[in-house]
Amino acid sequence: MATSLQQRPARIVRLSPRRRPARSVKMSRIILHVLLAVGGFLMVAPFLWMLLTSFKTLPQILANPLGLFPAPWNFANYVDAWNAAPFGLAYWNSIYICVLTVAGTILTASMAAYAFARIEFKGSKFLFILFLATQMVPQQVTIVPLYMIFSKLGWVDTHLALIIPAVLCNPFAVFLVRQFIRSLPVELEEAARLDGAGRWRILFSIVMPNIKPGLAALSIVVALGAWNNFFLPLIVLNSENQFTVPLLLSQFTGQYGGINYSLVMAASAISIVPMLIAFLIGNRRILNSMAMSGMGGS
Amino acid sequence: MTALLTKTGAAVAPPVERKEAGWRKRDRWWGLVFVSPQLIGMIAFVLLPFAVGLVLAFAQWDGLTQLTWVGFANFQAQLADPVFLRSMLNTLGLALITVPVGLALSLLVAVALDRLRGRTGYLLLYFAPVMTSSIAVSLVWQQILRADGPLNEAFTKVFGIPGPDWLGDPRFVLLAVSIVTIWSSMGLNVIIFLAGLQGINPNVLEAARVDGAGPLRTMMQIRLPLLSPVVFFSTVVAVISSFQTFDVVFILTKGGGPENSARTIVYQIYDEGFVHFQFGMASAASIILLVLTLVVTAVQLGLQRRFVHYES
Numbered sequence: 001m002a003t004s005l006q007q008r009p010a011r012i013v014r015l016s017p018r019r020r021p022a023r024s025v026k027m028s029r030i031i032l033h034v035l036l037a038v039g040g041f042l043m044v045a046p047f048l049w050m051l052l053t054s055f056k057t058l059p060q061i062l063a064n065p066l067g068l069f070p071a072p073w074n075f076a077n078y079v080d081a082w083n084a085a086p087f088g089l090a091y092w093n094s095i096y097i098c099v100l101t102v103a104g105t106i107l108t109a110s111m112a113a114y115a116f117a118r119i120e121f122k123g124s125k126f127l128f129i130l131f132l133a134t135q136m137v138p139q140q141v142t143i144v145p146l147y148m149i150f151s152k153l154g155w156v157d158t159h160l161a162l163i164i165p166a167v168l169c170n171p172f173a174v175f176l177v178r179q180f181i182r183s184l185p186v187e188l189e190e191a192a193r194l195d196g197a198g199r200w201r202i203l204f205s206i207v208m209p210n211i212k213p214g215l216a217a218l219s220i221v222v223a224l225g226a227w228n229n230f231f232l233p234l235i236v237l238n239s240e241n242q243f244t245v246p247l248l249l250s251q252f253t254g255q256y257g258g259i260n261y262s263l264v265m266a267a268s269a270i271s272i273v274p275m276l277i278a279f280l281i282g283n284r285r286i287l288n289s290m291a292m293s294g295m296g297g298s
Numbered sequence: 299m300t301a302l303l304t305k306t307g308a309a310v311a312p313p314v315e316r317k318e319a320g321w322r323k324r325d326r327w328w329g330l331v332f333v334s335p336q337l338i339g340m341i342a343f344v345l346l347p348f349a350v351g352l353v354l355a356f357a358q359w360d361g362l363t364q365l366t367w368v369g370f371a372n373f374q375a376q377l378a379d380p381v382f383l384r385s386m387l388n389t390l391g392l393a394l395i396t397v398p399v400g401l402a403l404s405l406l407v408a409v410a411l412d413r414l415r416g417r418t419g420y421l422l423l424y425f426a427p428v429m430t431s432s433i434a435v436s437l438v439w440q441q442i443l444r445a446d447g448p449l450n451e452a453f454t455k456v457f458g459i460p461g462p463d464w465l466g467d468p469r470f471v472l473l474a475v476s477i478v479t480i481w482s483s484m485g486l487n488v489i490i491f492l493a494g495l496q497g498i499n500p501n502v503l504e505a506a507r508v509d510g511a512g513p514l515r516t517m518m519q520i521r522l523p524l525l526s527p528v529v530f531f532s533t534v535v536a537v538i539s540s541f542q543t544f545d546v547v548f549i550l551t552k553g554g555g556p557e558n559s560a561r562t563i564v565y566q567i568y569d570e571g572f573v574h575f576q577f578g579m580a581s582a583a584s585i586i587l588l589v590l591t592l593v594v595t596a597v598q599l600g601l602q603r604r605f606v607h608y609e610s
Contacts, residue, residue: 032410039407040423043481047426049448050438112336121329127337134344138542138591140564141584144571145350146343148361168339199328228431230545231564235572246433250549253437261441268434279429283422290428290486291493 054078054265061261077266081252084263087270089241090248094227095274097159097244101226102219104167110215113177114203118189128178131171143235150236161236162244166226173218176293180214181207217289220282227275245271354581361575372582382583385554385561386590391472392479392562393540393594400480401487401529401536408491409517421492425485432482436549439478440465443550468559471551475560478546483539487532494528495521523607530606534598541591544568563587 053061054077055070081087115121116128146165147156155161188210189202197205208215233247240248249271252264279286330337355372359365376382407424411417427435442449443464453461464474498521506516522529544564547554553569554561561569563583571580 029414032414036407036410036414036420040420043423043485044426046435046438046442046481047430049442053441108335108339111332115329115332119325119329119332121326124329124333127333131336131340134340136538136591136595137344137348138538138584138587140542140544140567141588142344142347142351143567144354144577144580144584145347147572148350148577149342149347165339165343168335169343170336171340174336199325199332203332224429230431230433230548231568234548235568246431249431249433249437253440253549253552264437265441268437272430272434275429275431276426279422279426283425284418286429287418287421287425287489290425290489 050265050268053262054269056262058260058262074262077262078270081263081267081270085248085251085267086240086243087245087248087267090243090245091274093159093242094245097162098223098226100163101166102222104163105170105173105222106215106219108167109170109173109177109218110203110208112174113181114199114207116174117178117181118186118207119199131174134169135171135175139231143231147235156236157238157242158236159242162226162229162232166222170222172293173222176218177211177214180211184210214292216285217292220286220289221293223278224275351581351584354578355585356578358576358578361577368578372578373586376579376582376586381558381561382563382566384558385563385566386586388472388559388561389541389543389563389587389590392476392543393537395473395476396479396483396540397533397536399476400484401532403480404484404487404532405491405529407484407488408495409521411488411492412495417492421485421489424488427482428485430482432545433549435482436478436546439474439481440550443474465551466556468555468557471555471560475543475546475550478550479540479543482546483536487536490532491525491528494525498524526606527608530598530602534595537594537598538591541587541594563590 052068052070055073055075057074057077060067060070060074112131116124150156150161153160155164184207189206192202192206228246229244230246230250233244234250237243237247240251243251249267252267356367356369357365358368358372407420411420414420441447444450445461445463445466449464450461453459462470464470502520502524503516506520511519542564543562547560547562547565548568551560554565563586567580567583567587570576570583
């Protein structure tokens with residue numbers, strides 16, 4: 001697998017068409033569009049259904065299970081869902097965990113990646129292979145001892161358990177940033193080197209600014225992972241005021257929601273809003289970063 | 299300026315060499331300094347827990363009372379436990395359904411999108427589930443898959459017979475989990491395959507066309523072989539991630555489904571470790587998961603030699 005990783009330099013793949021072959025509209029093309037549209041509809045149908053249901057009242061759902069559109073549109077579910085659980089607090093928790101995780105990961109991953117890409121030091125090859133190997137260990141294998149370490153450190157039921165390991169251990173990020181740095185010409189750093197700039201300075205004022213698009217892409221991948229993470233918060237967080245959005249949402253099956261379908265759907269809609277807005281704004285960059293994450297390998 | 303001089307002028311060479319030497323000496327330390335945050339993290343949060351987990355798998359411990367060594371008893375107990383065996387079968391079954399079907403569908407969509415105008419719109423549709431948290435997704439599907447939910451309404455209308463109780467009937471729960479898993483992960487594979495297809499040199503395709511290869515032949519003999527490293531890599535990743543299925547099972551089936559019909563190994567680890575506080579048992583289950591992952595990955599790497607084509 002290592003060879004397939006090495007052979008593929010991380011690069012931004014243009015997913016939007018540049019060259020448009022001038023061709024007549026063919027029947028096959030129309031069929032293709034119809035099939036893709038049907039498939040696309042199936043992909044978003046659950047979201048549409050969630051939205052429609054979230055505006056219905058429970059009696060409406062029960063009285064007319066076949067009805068698609070709410071009549072009348074009922075916005076109270078959103079207010080109820082927001083008030084039923086501490087959503088505001090969960091949002092704040094998720095946002096700041098996300099921001100700190102992204103900022104920290106970019107810093108530590110860039111440092112390690114720069115060392116692996118540009119500094120010859122004893123054991124660097126061995127360490128790099130070790131980094132790649134640790135990626136193979138599923139998180140579930142280490143989760144029990146990890147929990148004990150957290151409890152020794154007093155991190156259980158705190159956000160430190162979510163932020164610190166994520167920031168300090170992300171081999172995939174190190175690998176990806178290393179690929180970006182390797183694609184830079186060494187000459188770029190040499191001038192600064194000769195002028196007496198230290199490694200630290202070179203990293204911050206020459207290397208990192210030059211791989212900004214790559215770092216932005218990595219940020220998106222890391223942010224998505226942090227925002228949607230469920231397994232670790234489920235295990236380390238106990239108090240409701242510490243909950244992240246997905247964890248709070250998971251409570252809606254039993255504690256808050258029960259069989260109040262519309263309330264559950266409103267809560268689900270509330271929970272996915274930030275990521276969907278981010279996606280609509282930065283969709284091209286997100287798609288590119290994901291394409292790249294596949295090339296980098298994770 | 300200095301950089302230009304170093305390239306051309308021999309006059310500046312001696313001082314450069316001296317500086318370079320000084321750099322290299324100090325760089326040894328800088329290398330370790332720069333790597334240290336990630337290195338500490340790897341040791342503290344992967345290697346150390348991994349080693350402890352290996353040890354714990356051979357002990358009986360509830361986190362409070364005395365730890366006792368039990369040898370292979372945890373492994374024997376797990377492998378004799380019908381619930382664990384069921385979870386292992388479910389995990390393998392889930393991979394057997396979701397990986398081939400999910401990747402084949404993704405490949406079809408990626409190929410269809412490859413040379414299509416206005417593909418961004420479709421991409422947004424296919425990618426939306428990837429952006430969404432698995433918990434929200436599972437809650438929505440839980441409602442959709444209800445025996446009296448919208449999916450079965452449509453089913454009844456089309457076929458005239460009532461649809462299955464997806465989440466209540468042990469025969470259908472794993473299928474339901476598979477559908478949700480495929481739906482939510484497809485977009486990512488579409489993007490990755492599409493990027494691979496877009497990366498194929500157009501000259502190669504043009505050459506094939508000039509040589510008289512039709513679209514089907516180009517696909518089978520040029521596009522797919524050139525894409526095979528990407529497909530292989532996605533397969534390995536998809537198998538590993540399907541082995542780690544937890545979120546969907548946790549929400550959709552309220553913890554494993556009727557008769558543990560959708561319980562996965564990771565759910566077993568969670569249940570043993572964090573519900574029943576049998577840390578030794580949980581560790582043993584997690585080691586079994588790791589071995590399973592390694593074996594399947596090794597088999598895949600072996601198959602790679604035969605089926606994956608690398609550009610030389």
